[in-house]
Amino acid sequence: MPAFWEEPDFDNHEVVHFVKDRASGLTAIIALHSTHLGPGAGGTRFWHYADPAMAMRDALRLSRGMSYKNAMAGLPMGGGKAVILADAARAKTPAMLAAFGDAVEGLGGRYVTAEDVGVSEADMVAVSQRTRHVTGLPVASGGSAGGDPGPFTAYGIFLGVKAAVEQQLGKTSLEGVHVAVQGTGSVGGGLARLLAGEGARLTVADVDAARAAALAAELGGVVVPAEAIMDTACDVFSPNALGAVLDDAGIARLRAPIVAGGANNQLSRPHHGDALAARGILYAPDYVINAGGIIAVALEYLARESGQDCTVDTVRQRIEQIPGRLR
């Protein structure tokens, strides 16, 4: 049986910190892939893993992804990520969040956390009672950036989709461009609204079929079953849910000249980037176009650490540099 640091997803991560708090029932992994550019920054995922070994794999892959994402976004931050192992009922208690905050604090600022899948702004507020190394916190004053990074992530992906459409299809407008959006949560839903606002035609899907249907109704799009979205003939396939959808089988199914979405770690293995290119599909790397959220929370954190305010305009200007990184 290989130890986790012998597995393919281990890439000389600097720290893998496993915490178990008996009193609250917290079980968490904090992985720091690299702190070369600054503290390892990346969100906390709260998830029930049927196979707990997958929790380690997620922590390793996601923290490595954050190193790339933060470096590509020009942030003075390294790559880190936390995974809280939920039970089947996904019970999340204040004591558990407090213990997690203590664990983050115990790393002395080498890891900075924020929201990720299954973790809300309110959860981060709870964590912030135990450590200052947390961001994505709500702000009181108008015009300041802060809170849920989802909308900022969506904005960056939206700009990335536009840039990809211009490059691959020669269109400077999204009018009539058909985008298949996989996942209609905070990021996918936000992206769909921005796309619809510029006249794009939408096909949407989600494992939560009702949520997808509501979004389609709101925006005048078409809803398809979750398992069918990758087969949609369209201009852009935009994965905003699961990672690793771009494997051999997934790539063979695609009927789109562009893949541009926000899901982390879309390529199952590095060689799948070549497989997309071989099919003539333009791939906007996830860690470039989904950096809007980390840009927002990193600037929020850095501003707070230096006692300054962080404006929404500053964050948006920084996010607007994303398309330039795709060229």
Add this chain to the structure above:
Amino acid sequence: MPAFWEEPDFDNHEVVHFVKDRASGLTAIIALHSTHLGPGAGGTRFWHYADPAMAMRDALRLSRGMSYKNAMAGLPMGGGKAVILADAARAKTPAMLAAFGDAVEGLGGRYVTAEDVGVSEADMVAVSQRTRHVTGLPVASGGSAGGDPGPFTAYGIFLGVKAAVEQQLGKTSLEGVHVAVQGTGSVGGGLARLLAGEGARLTVADVDAARAAALAAELGGVVVPAEAIMDTACDVFSPNALGAVLDDAGIARLRAPIVAGGANNQLSRPHHGDALAARGILYAPDYVINAGGIIAVALEYLARESGQDCTVDTVRQRIEQIPGRLR
């Protein structure tokens, strides 16, 4: 494939901290089983594992053992242990020790380290350049306790052997008592000298046959091959090398009414304690009788943290309480 926290050796450890330092080549695991009674205290092992999964298993088992040992010794310390994964050549560099010191420091005092197998007093001095959460450091002034805990461990085991001989054999003297000593390093060698000093008859063995032969020559004992020591007909079998020697096969081989030695985690599984009892063999639990070393380094650490001196007399008095814990 089970994650490490699903394996039998995982016992709700509070923290498992994995560190990899690219620059120095350090790969280390720091396991904190419990910090309920105080900082997790336990030595650092430097070892080449043919199967790296065994490094995790060692860290988990050894740190749990330290929780029991420290609690039984009445120390205000929890259980922790570090394992540095050596390469096949067992290369150990100053940069590696410095990086390890940084890792200990990064845990902010929740882990206190000291010497263990493969780690010298000089190594701990190197580590102490990067963190104050280290003990087993040499002292300048005479009469102060400090440095290599091996002799203190040997002294505690010696007292444990005497107590076991009195209880099981009704003898208050070691004169003519036959002890088979497995392992002739710092602890086993020190024990053998103390036993010889009171007239015990010795059979010794070590994987380093030359070292065993030298000790036998020095003390007038008999040397046997390492693989034969457990078959020795004797009064006391004293394991002072590998852990887990008391498994089904090992227990069946024993030809001694007493097992009393310093090796950590001698019982392969908890039920092997019952197996020894069923054969009428008196077993002096490892974590009770090998506590002399941790008593010495813990008292040294606590004294230093409070700005005081720690005398050898204080340490010896504390170690002399060990036999009382066997009853």
